[in-house]
Amino acid sequence: MMNLKKSGRKIVMLGVVACLLLALSGTTGISAAADSVLYAKPSASGSGNCSDWDNACTLQTALGAATAGEEIWVAAGTHKPTDGIDRTATFQLKIGVGVYGGFAGTETSREERDWTVHETILGGDIGEIGDDSDNSYHVVTGSGTDGTSVLNGFTITGGYADGSYPDSRGGGMFNVGGSPTLINVTFSGNSAGAGSGMWNFSYSSPTLTNVIFSGNSSLWGPGGGMWNWSYSSPTLTNVTFSGNWATDGGGMYNTDSSPTLTNVTFSGNSADNGGGMFNYASSPTLTNVTFRGNSGGGGGGGMRNSLNSSATLTNVIFSGNVARFGGGMYNYWDSSPTLTNVTFSGNSASEKGGGMFNIWNSSPTLTNSILWGNTALVGAEIYNYNDSSTPTIKYSLVEGSGGSGPEWDTSLGTDAGGNIDADPQFVDAANGDLHLQPTSPAIDVGDNGALPADTLDLDGDGDTVEPLPLDLDGNPRIVNGIVDMGAYEVQTASVVNECVQALPDLAFANPAIAPQMRNALENKLLDDPNSVFNLIEGGMIQDAIDKLKYDIRAKADGSLGGNPANDWITDPTAQAELADMIDALVAYLETLL
Structure with missing residues (x-):
């Protein structure tokens, strides 16, 4: 297939018409193998000196013995921080040590493991089975670590931090001044007073790739999946938050922290406020992120921003989120996020602001965005409280706005030009498919200049100053010279291919x-x-x-x-x-x- 990144507007028109008509070595007496690998199983075997699979030790023993530059290979099964009842026992990660799960217990190279088949569980249920009240406070601890501390291929479950601080935070993982690297990890069924899946505090900025937070719940505080506090700004790529609960920020809660999220999904999370994400004096950067089916109770089904929180969102979808105010997003107290190519559809508020609610000097900027098909008693798409909250809206499609010009509805915000009011023609909005049909009026009518720089180099071409090159699907963001409105770009080749093959x-x-x-x-x-x-x-x-x-x-x-x-x-x-x-x-x- 040809490189569509080089294509001009002409190519899109061709594809559109075609589709319409045609119908991708240790210490403490434990020896390490010559290749610097320590071997661990749920129960020690042979001599238990960690030297090979036949003489594997426990993971806790291996962590105590490992030194920088070594790896720990961990066999499938459930591993607990202690075989006793000490609730403070935890798996403490180390600088320079990589811990890898997903082994059957016979492999001779890391590449042979299959962590998707050989589930390796780090479990906090150390006391009476099924009784959470005697579980480990923190299953894993990454305090004092850096990016060379690697945890790869595990499920972390059963943490129950119901004590006094610090034992009221981070049931799954507890980080203070620690920034480990996590890959292929699932946090499931952990609880804490707050920050149930993961707690990051005081300059803790772990890197997470291919990580899932599912079914974690806070006992009384914020951050069901994750809480980032005090200049803790993790980097998340290919991460999912689903079915988590907290008082605020069911999926994620940020305080004085600004994480970076790329290819992240928030679905089915719930909280009293900010079902998917709650930002307090925090300004995260979200690229290619989806908020679907989250519930925010009082305010912000998908996201709530408070106290000078100015998140930056690009290629983001808010769909099927619900709250009393701001079904999709709630902006409060000098919070003015920047939204570029963001789609709001199918969100609902029982009172005001189905798509977005703004109050107390909160004036977001929306460009190349779509707000269509949201519902509320008042302000289906956008509701601005009667104060100084005045969004700036440009090159966007807003239902009921009247479009740029004399028919513009000034209650929505400032018309900065290029706005339209016409059915965006989603492929199947009722079932959450918010791609544009080839005849959509939102095609090739956006503002290219609004796209942020590709600082994360999403396309891997080494160019970090070019405009963001990809859409929410990872396809070219600009096809035919002008960007589309919304999170998805209509792709000529895929459209024509599907139609011809049909x-x-x-x-x-x-x-x-x-x-x-x-x-x-x-x-x-x-x-x-x-x-x-x-x-x-x-x-x-x-x-x-x-x-x-x-x-x-x-x-x-x-x-x-x-x-x-x-x-x-x-x-x-x-x-x-x-x-x-x-x-x-x-x-x-x-x-x-």
């Missing part, structure tokens, strides 16, 4: 070779060096027109490629659709000459 076998004269004929048509439109799309990309518009008229349309009722045995579309209805499609493409291309 042609029924019986549309062809010889159904037995229908797959080959579909591919032949796709090649002529997309893939061949001299395909219509590549000709347009090279600026050869007249050549593209000629190819459409004489190489494709002329054969609509004949053969493709000159072989009469390969007659392609002979069904009269399909022939007519093909002819209409090509005529429409030709007419459009002629306007570009």
Whole structure:
């Protein structure tokens, strides 16, 4: 497939029309192996000196013996911080030591393990089984660590921090001044007074990749999945928060902290306020993040921002979130987030602000965004309390706004130009599919200049100053020269490919070779060096027109490629659709000459 990042506006129009009409060594007496690996099992075996799988020690023993530069390989099963009843017992990570789970107990290389099959559990249920009140306060502790402290391939469960501080925080993981690296880790079924899954305090900024927080619950405070406090700004990539509960910030609660989230999902979390996320004097950066089906009770089903919290959101969706005020988002007390290519749809507020509620000098900026299909008693899309809260809205689609100009509804905020009020034509909003149909009025009408720099280098090309190159799906963010509104960009190649491949076998004269004929048509439109799309990309518009008229349309009722045995579309209805499609493409291309 050609590189669509180089494509211009012409290519999108081609795909749109085509789709419409056509129908991816140790200490303390424990010896380490020569390759600096210590081996651990739920129960020690052989000599228990950690030297190999036959003489594996417990994980707690291995952690005590390991030194910087060594790895601990941990076999599947449930590992507990103690075989006694000391609730303060915990798995303390070490600087320079990598702890890897997911081994069957026979592997000779780390690459052989399969952590998805061989579940390795770090469990806090150390006392009477099923009685949470005697569980470990913190299953894992990462205090005093750095990025060389690695935890990879584990499920952390059963932490129960119901004591006095510090034993009231971080049932799953407790970090104070620690920033370990976590990969392929699940936090499930942990509880604490607050910060139940993970507690990060005092410059604790762990790095999390492929991590899940599911079913963690706070006993009385904020942060069901995670609480970041006091300049603790973790980096999260490919992380999911689902089914967590807390008084505030069911998924995540931030206090004086600004985490960075990329490809993160908040779903089914609940709290009295900020069902998905609650920010207090915090300004996280969210890129390619989804908030679905979260409940915020009083305010902010998806997100609540309070006290000078100015989050930055790009390529974000708020869908199906509910609250009394601000079903999608609640901004309070000088909180003015920046939203670029954000979609709000299907959120609801029992009182005001189905999509967004702003109060007490909270004036967010919305660009390239869509607010459509949200509900509330008052202010279905945006409700601004009668004070100095005045959002700035530009190049956005807002239901009931009247669009930019004299019909603009000033109660929504300031019309900064480029706004429209028209059905965005989501693919299937009722079932949460907020991609745009090819005929959407939100296509190619955004503001490219509003896209933030690609500081995280999402596409891995080394360019961190280019505009953000990807949409929520990880596809090119700008196709055909102008960015679309909303979190998703319409992708020409995928649209055309789906439509061509959807042609029924019986549309062809010889159904037995229908797959080959579909591919032949796709090649002529997309893939061949001299395909219509590549000709347009090279600026050869007249050549593209000629190819459409004489190489494709002329054969609509004949053969493709000159072989009469390969007659392609002979069904009269399909022939007519093909002819209409090509005529429409030709007419459009002629306007570009």
